Amino acid sequence: MNHSPARDNRQPSAAVVRQAIEWMLRLNNQAASARVIQRCEQWRRAHPDHECAWQRVLSLNVDLKHRFQALPSGGVAFEALENSAQRMGRRQAMKLLTGLLVAGSSAWVARDVTPWQQWTADFATQIGRHSSFQLADGSRLQLNTDSAVNQDFSATRRLIQLTKGEILVTCAVGAQHPAPSPLLVSCQHGVLEGQSGRFVVRQESDHTRVSVIEGRVLLRSPGASSITVQAGESYSLTAQRADALPHPDMEPGAWADGLIVTRDMRLGDFLAEVSRYRRGHLACDQDIAGLRLSGVFRLEDTDKLLAVLPQTLPVRLQYRTPWWVTLQRNA
Known part of the structure; x- marks a missing residue:
């Protein structure tokens, strides 16, 4: 099957990039079967992003091989690294190959496979x-899986910039700030202003979800008027509008515990949520x-979490590998 390299402006997700790397590792194995x-x-063929990710990872692999071969004994070194990857476990092999691809100086892989935000972020x-941090003003910041945050605190401003993922913010007021400036949280789709209370901010590619647990939060986006969100309310924020959301089928902020x-909750939506943690x-x-x-499901071991599902639903787990899991109807 021949494909010409993708040359559009597609940016496959990190998950799709990792899948492309996995398929490359499988095919590079000498025991790879026709199946x-x-x-x-x-x-x-399943999605244009799959082919785009495949072609780019493939081109990076070829480019890296050429770079090695340009060095004295470079071809031997690259062959040794490939053979080592085949002998390794899948996780270690993915780590090795991903590291090599990043070393190939391609900005899109540096961003999508090993996000640059996590290299440069304050948290x-x-x-x-997930991690918890105490900020200089006494506020508490909790980061969920695969998240990144920067902070900009001064005598006149308290700003948290969410660059990726999800956070739970607990505002601090009182002795440290007798007349505090608002605690601002900026995200891709607008700015949130918190004076008190606790709220969750989750940034997706096309919107940001805000859920207030205690107190209230002021939402501002470029295309919408300011909205005050009260405890127990959730909103979806885009650059154009802010929309109230129905009562969620998942407790906001429970991940902090x-x-x-x-x-x-739909099983498909539940698995999409669990996949964020593995x-x-x-x-x-x-x-x-x-x-x-x-x-109530514990996140500390997602394999144990998944093992509970056949006890409550007519499903069974199929592990093709430790990293490829499918749920099917229990016959």
Whole structure:
């Protein structure tokens, strides 16, 4: 199957890039079967972003090989690295290949596979981790999985810039700031102003979701008038508008306690949420995506979390690898 390299302005997600790297590692294995080759081709045809990611990762791999071969004994060094990757476990091999691709000086891989925000941010977390920080004014900042934040505090301004992911902010007022400036949180789609209370900010590619747990928050976006969000309310914020959201099927901020708390949540949506806390592919067949579940699930071990699902739903887990998990209907 021949494809010309993608030359448009597509920017595949980090998850799609990692999938492309996984397929490359499988095909580079000398034991790769005709079935693996066929499945890789099916994956590439499934979505334009898949083919785009494949071509770019492939071109980076070729470019890197040429760079090695330009050095004395470079070809031997690259072959040794490839052979080492084949002998390694999949996680270690992905780490090695990703590191090599980043070393190839391609900005899009540096951004999407190993996000530059996490290298330069004041606060950051990796996939599956969450952290808590005390800010200079006494406010508390908690970062969810795969998130990055910068701060800009001075005598006249308190600003938190969310560059990626999700945060839980607990505003501090009182002795440290007798007449405090508002605590500002900027995101891709606007600015939030918190005077008191606790609120969650989750930045997606096309919108930012704001959920107020305590107190109130003022929302401002370039295309919408200011809106005050009260405790118990959630809003979706874009550059053009701010829309109230119905009562969520997942408790906002429960992740700060290491939990996912659901209320009549679709299985497909639940798995999409769990996938944020683990690497690899996690999905379910479409005929069970609409099954509903409610409960409290611990995030510290997502494999144990997934093992609970067949106890409450008519599903079974299929592990093709530790990083490729599918839920199917239990026959």
